[in-house]
Amino acid sequence: MEKVKVGMLEGLMRNHNMSFKSLFSRRIGNVNGEETGCGGVGVGVGGGGGGGGESSPSINSPRPIPQLSPLANSVVSRCSGILQIPTEELQHRFDTELPESVKELLTYARNFLEFCSYQALNVLSGRGDYLSDKDFRHLTFDMMLSWEAPSVESEQLDKETPTCSNQEVEDEDGWSLFYSSSTNMAVQVDEKKTVGREAFARIAPVCAAVADIITVHNLFDALTSSSSYRLHFLVYEKYIRSLDKVVKAAKGVLAPSIGNHQLAEREIILDVDGTIPTQPVLQHIGITAWPGRLTLTNHALYFESLGVGLYDKAVRYDLATDMKQVIKPELTGPLGARLFDKAVMYKSTSITDPVYFEFPEFKGNSRRDYWLAICLEILRAHRFIRKNNLRGIQRSEVLARAILGIFRYRAVREAFHFFSSHYKTLLPFNLAESLPRGDLILETLSSRLILLNAAAAQHDVSGSPYAKQPQKLSPVSLLTLCQFGLILHKEVNLDEEAIITADVCVGETNALEMAVKQSVSDVGKAEAAQATVDQVKVEGIDTNLAVMKGLMFPLIESVNRLQFLASWRDPYKSTVFLVLACYCILRGWIRYMLPSVFVFVAALMLWRSHFNKGKSLEPFRITPPANRNPVEQLLTLQEAISHVEALIQAGNIILLKIRALLFAVLPQATDRIVMILVFMAAVCALVPLRYIFLLVFVEAFTREMPYRKENSEKWARRLREWWIRIPAAPVQLVKPVGDKKKKS
Structure with a gap:
């Protein structure tokens, strides 16, 4: 059986000999002939064989590994060519350098595949243009496919290579005609040529630009929402192409200034809106509104008002420093009217009035939601930095992670018109803010950043933390921005032959992955509970x-x-209740009343859970009132508001009369209050509390008794008359004196 499988693999490799040779020759040239990384810093592979542009015969004709499936052997052979290391040497290093826990029989093939894939991706991601390389997209997708069926015992895949699309017809821009439609076109692809969630989550985060370990599951859901949550190559390639466009667009807008305003050092432009005349951005301050251009960087928002054919000087709204910034959705409209839910409000201690940025569109509020999300992402990233007192390379890594998250969000939004929900956002810091126990994710991320050191050189080729137990991690997000040319190489100073250590490791689940999984496990319950809330509104x-x-x-x-009972309409029942209540108060049992209520409710809940196990809760039946037209509903609302206003006025009058008594506006009334307060103080000091409570209860409960009713009404009347004679303290309304707004 093993000979048959080896023969199948040899036949498969003979059929694709030319494509393998071209792939290997290209990778070898890139590894040995070019310097990769930032500022001429090479990415070493540690002991790779051969130099120059020629490869050794052992690499050109790799020997298949018996434990691996044909597709996994194909992936390993390509990784061997990229790394310039024979497959036998790779297997030897895996067997000797990694711990026994990742070399168990059941997981050997998958962990070895991860071992080879992670090394190769670390080398490939050192090139700044790897997103535009078709071979990179094919290789990474094949890695995911082989991850799901890594061993010879796994189900055999079809002989047709799932990612080899040489017969695709592409347009002038290199985009396949299949991509002109939505992701529904990918449903026609064979089920065997799709990738599952776990395979995507283990391979994609190795390249920091492609996925983030915090949001990788949400990214997978976004890409597979229309294909039964299985990832097709057409969708994956479209996403990578869109991401490549976003990165190139970000590089295209790199400039030292916006209009007449200079950008700060290390400030990167993330997105610009309002440049199209049909899609302006309106800035509302007070009752004035003005169109212009809105720009977001990794430190601030900039708005440039549109003048006569030119933009005025940009106004800067800081997101980095602690100025109690508030960013939230808001309603706007002409002359300050609250009509359209299409605006983002920015408020801080540096400005007197809040600023509203409106994003007009005919249908929906997707533009506003997008800008709200990316602005909050930058704001929360800076808050995370301040909370954990991060400096230097750690601070830059946090901002780089936020920037890459925004790039991925833009790519998915532009390619698939995807709009994330509360728990499905693609932005890591926004997700940590909204997830249950998301604070644990940020705590774990902070603990990992402590181990981060830009100058930590990992000379081990495995890219794994096992061989030499390194205590430092690499700033993978910052290095990715450096490789894309979005930041200067002086931001990062890697030693020669340094290996980038990503967030994922061979055969293990790190602490950050575990924190994300624990938090995501509660999302289903939260969403289900929120769905029931929406239904009963x-x-x-x-x-x-x-x-x-x-x-x-x-x-x-x-x-x-x-x-x-207090009305004494049934004297017998009222008397029995009064006697029992007094006896409980005198015996001191009143203190057990609240605990008894808690125990009764707990027993009732246990009884319900035992006898109603497996039964759905019956709906609560309510008879609604008669339907009213909108005018009647407005009148009812106005009446309710009038009642609330009257209650507030009555409360203010009571407080003002108490103020008059405290300041002795009416001396006779104040003297009486003083005497009453002194008497009450003496009673509270000398009489036990249970007797005071008994006296108050008996007095309140027996007011309506036939023997006391007349005297009680008489004393209540005298008390009201006395209260009416007390004047209210005066109130003076003073208008605030503010600076006059400058006319624009």
């Missing part, structure tokens, strides 16, 4: 009041029963 004030009244029926009924 009803419209209309009357309907909501009816629902609330029905839900609070037990409490309302209990209060009504107490009022009935």
Whole structure:
């Protein structure tokens, strides 16, 4: 059986001999003939065989590894050509340098495939143009396919290479005609040529530009939402092409200034909006609005008002320093009217009035949501930096991670018109803010940043933390921006022959991955709970009041029963209740009342859970009030607002009369209050608390007794008359004196 499989592999390699040779010769030239990395710093492969542009016969004719499937052997042979290391040497290093925990029989093939793939991707990602390389897209997708079926025991894949698309028809820009439609076109691809979630999550984050370990699962869901959550090569290639366009667009707008305003050092332009006349950005300050151009960098927002054919000087809204910034969605409209939900509000201590940036569009508010998300990502990244007191290379790595997240979000949005939900965002710091226990993700990220050192050279070719147990990690996101040419090479100073150590390691799940998985596990429960909340929301004030009244029926009924007993309409029941209550107070049992309520509710819940196990909860039935037209609903709302206003006025009057008593506006009334307060202080100091509580309860409960009712009403009347005679303290409304707004 093993000979048959080896024969199949040899036949497959003979059929594709030319493509393998061309791939290897290209990679060899890149590794040995060119310097990669930042500022002429090479990426070493540690002991790779051969020099110059020629490869050794052992690399040109790699021997298949018996434990691997044909596709996995194909991937390993390509990795061998990229690294200029024979497959036997790679296997020897894997067997001797990595711990026994990753060389178990059941996981040997997969871990060895990861071992080879991670090294090769570390070398390939050292080139600044690897996103535009078709061979890179094919190789990485084949890595994912082989990860799902790495061993000979795995199910055999089709003989047709899933990513070899030499017969595709491409347009002038190099885009396949298959990509002109949405991702639904990819559903027609064979199911066997798709990639699952775990394979994507293990391979894609090795290249920091392609995926982030925090958001990789959300990225996979975004790419596979229309294909039953299986990733097709057409979709994957379209995403990489779109990401390449975004990176090149970011390089194209690199400039030392925006309009007449100089950019700060290390400031990168992430996106610009408002340059198209049909899609302006409106800045609202007070009741004035003005069109212009909005620019986001990794430190601030810039807005340039549009003058007569030219842009005015850019106004800077800082996102980096701590100025109590608030960024949130808001309603805007002409002359300050709150009509359209298409704006982002920015507020900080550096400006007197909040600023609103409106993104007009005919349908929906996708532009606003996109800008809100990317602005919050930069703001939260800086807050994370300040909270953990990060400096130098650590601070730059955090900002680089946020920048790459924005690039990926732009790529998916522009390629597939994808708009993320609350828990499905592609921005790492926004996701950590919204996920349950997302603070643990940020804590784990902070602990990993402590180990980060730009000058830490990992001379081990494995790119794995096992061989020499390195205590430093590489700033992979910052290095990626450096390789793309978005930052200067002096930002990073890697030693010669340094290997980039990514967030993923061979055969293990690191602490950051574990924190993300634990947090994501609670998302399903949160989304399900939120779905039930959305279902039970009803419209209309009357309907909501009816629902609330029905839900609070037990409490309302209990209060009504107490009022009935206190009214003494049934003297026998009232007397029995009074005697029992007094006995409980005297015996000191009143302190057990609240614990008894808690125990009763807990017992009721246990009883319900035991007898209603497996049964769905029956819907709560409410009889809604009669339907009202919009005018009647507005009148009801106005009446409710009037009642609330009256209650607030009554509360203010009570507070003002108390103020008058405190400042002795009416001396006679103040003297009486002083005497009453002194008497109450003496009672509280001398009389036990239970007797005071008993006295208050008996006095309140027996007011409606036939023997006391007349005297109680008489004393209540005298008290009201006394309260009416107390004047209210004066109030003076002073208008704030503000600076006059300058006319534009």
